[in-house]
Amino acid sequence: MDKHTLHQQLTDLGLERLEYIEKSVYRFEIYNDATSAAYPLTLTTVTSELGNTTVHFQEADFTENQFVPLQVRRAALDKLIELEQICNGSAGKSIAEANNGSMAQDMDEMKKLGNEMKHMKTNSELIEKDMVPDPMP
Numbered sequence: 085m086d087k088h089t090l091h092q093q094l095t096d097l098g099l100e101r102l103e104y105i106e107k108s109v110y111r112f113e114i115y116n117d118a119t120s121a122a123y124p125l126t127l128t129t130v131t132s133e134l135g136n137t138t139v140h141f142q143e144a145d146f147t148e149n150q151f152v153p154l155q156v157r158r159a160a161l162d163k164l165i166e167l168e169q170i171c172n173g174s175a176g177k178s179i180a181e182a183n184n185g186s187m188a189q190d191m192d193e194m195k196k197l198g199n200e201m202k203h204m205k206t207n208s209e210l211i212e213k214d215m216v217p218d219p220m221p
Contacts, residue, residue, distance in 0.1 A: 104133035114159045123156045124148055125163070134203055139171055 091101065108129045113122040127144045131137040141164055146152045152160075173193055207217035 106131045112160075112163060114156050114163070116153055116156050118155070119153060123152050123160075125160045127164075127167075136200060136203075139167070141168055 095101070108131070110127045110129070112125045112127070114125060115122045123146050125144060126147050128140045129137055130140065144160070144164055146156075146160070173190070205213075210217045
């Protein structure tokens with residue numbers, strides 16, 4: 085059954101969808117000359133129904149390998165830093181420009197941040213739903 089049909093049947097039965105996310109997993113293979121092996125690094129993204137996509141850099145992992153050489157881990161870290169800079173819109177900027185002490189680096193990023201924050205629940209709303217706000221009030 086496709087997801088749209090399932091959603092319709094669930095809502096027809098009185099269920100309310102609280103959140104919708106779509107998950108994607110990407111793979112990047114890092115080749116190591118010393119071991120003559122490729123080490124696949126996986127990276128997950130989640131897209132909400134509002135269209136906001138989050139890259140879960142902290143979950144990036146070499147899922148298929150128990151031992152990953154240090155050189156490969158370094159190459160993976162460099163790639164993740166590059167991807168994070170692209171996602172944050174700071175690719176091509178100097179460190180001083182990118183790390184200016186602000187939550188948003190420029191007007192476009194400020195608008196994007198404002199749009200994301202507009203959809204966030206307040207601490208009071210979280211407490212009403214028996215959720216724990218972060219940081220604690």
